[in-house]
Amino acid sequence: MTRQAPLIAELVNLATARWRGGASVRPPTGEDLVTAFAAQLGKPTLRSVPDAGPRLAELAAELRRALLADRPADQAAHINAMIRRYGAQPYLVEDVGQPFHLHFHGSGGTQVEALGGEFATALALIVDGYGPDRFGACEAHQCEAVYIDLTRNGSRRYCSAACTARAKTAAYRSRRHP
Ligand SMILES: [Zn+2]
Numbered sequence: 001m002t003r004q005a006p007l008i009a010e011l012v013n014l015a016t017a018r019w020r021g022g023a024s025v026r027p028p029t030g031e032d033l034v035t036a037f038a039a040q041l042g043k044p045t046l047r048s049v050p051d052a053g054p055r056l057a058e059l060a061a062e063l064r065r066a067l068l069a070d071r072p073a074d075q076a077a078h079i080n081a082m083i084r085r086y087g088a089q090p091y092l093v094e095d096v097g098q099p100f101h102l103h104f105h106g107s108g109g110t111q112v113e114a115l116g117g118e119f120a121t122a123l124a125l126i127v128d129g130y131g132p133d134r135f136g137a138c139e140a141h142q143c144e145a146v147y148i149d150l151t152r153n154g155s156r157r158y159c160s161a162a163c164t165a166r167a168k169t170a171a172y173r174s175r176r177h178p
Contacts, residue, residue, distance in 0.1 A: 002126060002129075004118060004119060004122035006148075007040065007119075008063055008122060008123070009145070009146055009147055009148050010037070011040075011056065011059065011060050012063050012067065012146050013144075013145045014027065014028065014037055015027050015028075015037075015056065015061070016060055016064050016144070017146075019143050019144045020143055020159075021140075021163055022141065022142045022143065023142070024142075029053060029057060030054070031047075033056055034046060034052040034053050034056060037056060045111065046111050046112070052110070052111075055113075062081075062082055063119060066078035066123055066135075067123075067135040067136075067146050068135065068137055068146065075127065076132075079120055079123045079127065082116060083124060086120055087106050087107035087117060088104040088106050088116075088120055088121045089104065089105060089106075090121075091103055091105070104117050104118050104120075104121035104122075106118070130149075131154070134148060134149045134150065134154060135147070135148055136149065138163050140159070140163035140164075140170075141170060143158075143163050147159045
């Protein structure tokens with residue numbers, strides 16, 4: 001399920017971050033959000049879901065609340081609420097060229113609810129396998145992106161290699177010119 005982690009962060013960042021990597025961005029809404037995320041997901045059919053834009057935006061907001069909850073108990077409550085709401089059901093799927101693997105599609109009907117079930121379950125499995133403190137907001141200047149940290153030591157603080165480099169440069173400059 002950890003293969004979902006980059007997609008979860010990408011949906012949250014697309015739909016909710018007003019600053020990314022030091023630049024001001026206007027989060028896409030409606031059709032624009034659907035088109036952008038369908039491309040990330042590699043599923044153009046997402047665009048045929050009725051009201052996919054507002055549904056995706058709502059899912060992104062719920063995911064952001066779960067990722068950035070202050071206390072583990074709140075985080076668990078947010079994730080559990082999403083699992084219930086999207087009716088995540090485990091079942092084994094055999095895709096072409098792949099062995100059977102476990103999916104947790106939501107049972108709400110549209111592809112957005114299916115994603116909600118997958119993503120909520122992925123967060124639950126990450127908490128279960130890695131602990132409650134593997135989610136965060138980028139600490140670089142002018143960035144509101146979230147990240148999911150699946151590294152061995154869990155020391156991630158930035159959303160991307162670009163923000164890590166920006167933060168290092170800023171720290172170096174402030175040491176030289178305090
Ligand atoms: Zn960042």
